[in-house]
Structure formats: C-alpha cells, structure tokens
Amino acid sequence: MGDTTPERNGADGPRVTVVVASRDRRAELERSLPRHEGPVILLDNGSADGSAEMARRRLVHVRVVELGRNLGAPARNLGVRLAGTPYVAFADDDSWWAEGALERAADVLDAHPRLAVLAGRVLVGPEGRPDPVCAEMAAGPLGTEPDLPGPSVLGFLACGAVVRREAYLAAGGFDKVVFFFGEEERLALDLAAAGWGLAYVETVVAHHHPSPARDPGGRRALAARNAVLTAVMRRPWPVVARAVSSAARGGPAGRRGIRDAVGRLPAALASRRALPPWVEAARDSLERPERRQDRPREAGSA
Structure with missing residues (x-):
C-alpha cells in the first residue's frame, strides 16, 4: 500500500497537512x-495515468501514497492518520487553498478548541464565484x-x-458505505452527536476549478444513492422514506440511485444508529418545507 510511517513535526513546525485523494487526474x-x-x-x-509518478518526480513537498485500488473518499482517512499535524485540510485534485488560508485556519482552530x-x-472557476453551498452556510439557519x-453547520x-x-479520527472519518460524493453529511452528523462544533468561516478561502472530466448524470445518481444511504444510517424511517421518494422523482438518475443503493443497504443497516434528539432536530430544521426545494446534495446540507 505504500509508505505508512506517520509524519512528524516539531513544536514550531506546520500545523496543517493538506490531504488529497485522486484517481486518473494527472492534468488537474x-x-x-x-x-x-x-x-x-x-x-x-x-x-493508470502516471499521476503518482508525476507527483513523486516533480513535487518534492508532496508525499505520495499509492493505494493500488480505488478506495473512494475513505482514502482520505489514511492521509489523516499519516499526518503529524493537529489539523488537516482536504483538497480535491482540482482545488487548492488560497495563500495564507491554512495559517488562518490553524489560528482559528487553536482559538476554538x-x-x-x-x-x-x-470560490469556483477563474471568475471566483462563491459556491452556492457557501451562501447557505453563511445564512446561519442553525445560529452561531x-x-x-461562525455560523454552525451540519x-x-x-x-x-x-x-x-x-x-x-474519533468519528471514523469518511465511510465505505457512501464511498464517494456527499460523504460529508454522515461525518458532520456524527461529529455533532459527539459534541464537536462545526462552523463556517468565510475568511478561510479555497479555490475550486471543477475538472471537465465529469459525468453529470452519474453524479446525480450518486447523490440520490448516497442521500438514501446516509438517511438509512442515521435518520428516522420517515426521513428515509422521504429520501427514497425524492430520488424516485429525480428521473432516470434518481431511480438509478435507488437501485444502486439496494446493494449497499446491508452495510448501511449494520451501521445504523439514531442521532441524539438535538442533532436530529437541528438536521430536520434544515429540511422544513420552506427550505426543502431539491437543493444540491453534493456536500450535504448546510
């Protein structure tokens, strides 16, 4: 699987490690x-496109771990375990953090234990348009x-x-049931259930230039599948039914998502557990009729 020796940093060393999981995105x-x-x-x-070899040869500040197979979003868990810093910043192969953003993030995390x-x-694309999810988080429906x-998020x-x-790591990181796309929601719910805080801080900025190598229909199917699976793992059964109904109304991609979820149901059921009432109430408040307008689910709800 490659090198698994943990990174070590001194007291005055870096506070943040950037963890990137990628597959066949050498150009990005x-x-x-x-x-x-x-x-x-x-x-x-x-x-299979030489990504690892390129990074190892050309980028001395990058530690490359070749997994040999596609582990999806849970590949990040290994990166977090290997990091010797107290904080970890995630990035996609088509995203990066603005200059000074990670130092600012570390200061905020230091100040809020x-x-x-x-x-x-x-910020999305060359024009730097704020991702729509950021507007939802900034609106702070859960208060501060x-x-x-900053505003609390789920x-x-x-x-x-x-x-x-x-x-x-205590929350288990990203899980194999969801695997990829929308993997953030279950983790967010579990962290909140354990008493941790999650907050939006708009002064910490990342840039995302989405790769053109995307399959919109496939991503919609993944979003539907993973919305159902996340609901099965953590939400009340009426919410599960609502997720299935929403997917069914989503056309061919939504129906494909339901079919794809069936094979993963045993694993989802095996990890099912109820959220504390206050977390479920907060999550449910984000789905009230006035807010429930088939919003994008790529990153869960704010």
Whole structure:
C-alpha cells in the first residue's frame, strides 16, 4: 500500500497537512498540487495515468501514497492518520487553498478548541464565484454558538474543509458505505452527536476549478444513492422514506440511485444508529418545507 510511517513535526513546525485523494487526474494535479502551502499527502486511488509518478518526480513537498485500488473518499482517512499535524485540510485534485488560508485556519482552530470542522468559503472557476453551498452556510439557519467562530453547520464541502485530526479520527472519518460524493453529511452528523462544533468561516478561502472530466448524470445518481444511504444510517424511517421518494422523482438518475443503493443497504443497516434528539432536530430544521426545494446534495446540507 505504500509508505505508512506517520509524519512528524516539531513544536514550531506546520500545523496543517493538506490531504488529497485522486484517481486518473494527472492534468488537474499538475495545476493544483504546486499551489498548496505546507506538507501535502497525495493518496492515489489506483490511477493508470502516471499521476503518482508525476507527483513523486516533480513535487518534492508532496508525499505520495499509492493505494493500488480505488478506495473512494475513505482514502482520505489514511492521509489523516499519516499526518503529524493537529489539523488537516482536504483538497480535491482540482482545488487548492488560497495563500495564507491554512495559517488562518490553524489560528482559528487553536482559538476554538471545540471546533472540529472549519468550513471555508469556496470560490469556483477563474471568475471566483462563491459556491452556492457557501451562501447557505453563511445564512446561519442553525445560529452561531458562543464558542464557535461562525455560523454552525451540519454539512460542508470537503474541498473547503479543515478538520481537527483527533475529532475526525474519533468519528471514523469518511465511510465505505457512501464511498464517494456527499460523504460529508454522515461525518458532520456524527461529529455533532459527539459534541464537536462545526462552523463556517468565510475568511478561510479555497479555490475550486471543477475538472471537465465529469459525468453529470452519474453524479446525480450518486447523490440520490448516497442521500438514501446516509438517511438509512442515521435518520428516522420517515426521513428515509422521504429520501427514497425524492430520488424516485429525480428521473432516470434518481431511480438509478435507488437501485444502486439496494446493494449497499446491508452495510448501511449494520451501521445504523439514531442521532441524539438535538442533532436530529437541528438536521430536520434544515429540511422544513420552506427550505426543502431539491437543493444540491453534493456536500450535504448546510
């Protein structure tokens, strides 16, 4: 599986490691990896395009771990375990953190010891349009807790998140049931259930230039599948039924998502557990009729 020796940093060393999971996105990595500040761990999910070789040869600040197969979003868990810093910033192969953003994030996390996830502002494309999810998080429907640096959230964009390593690992990181796309929601719910805080901090900025190598229909099917699976793992059965109904109304992609969810149901049921009432109430409040308008589910709800 590659090198698994943990990174070590001194007291005055870096506080944030950037963790990137990628598969067959060499061109995107050539653009994004040089832009990261501080240590970087690249988890290669079985690429066949020379991504790992390129990064190892050209980018001395990047530690490459070749996994030999596609582990999906849970590949990041290994990167977090390998990181020797107290905080970990996630990035996609087509995203990077703005200059100074990680130092700013570390300062915020140092100052707010209950904060497990700092959800930053994600600017999309060359024109730097704020991702629509950021507007939802900034609106702060859950309010702002006195010991957190910004509005509380129950979802986030992985490519715009900096996590407290100990909290992330204690919550189990991303899971194999969801595997990829929308993997953030279950983790967010579990962190909140454990008493950790999650907050939006708009002064910490990431840039995302989405790769053209995307399958919109496939992503819609994944979103539907994973919305159902996440509901099965953590939400009341009426919410599960609502997720299935919503997917069924989503056309061919939604119906495909339901079919794809069936094979993963045993694993989802095996990990099913109820959220604490206050977390379920907060999550449910984000789905009230006035807010429930088939919003994008790529990163869960704010």
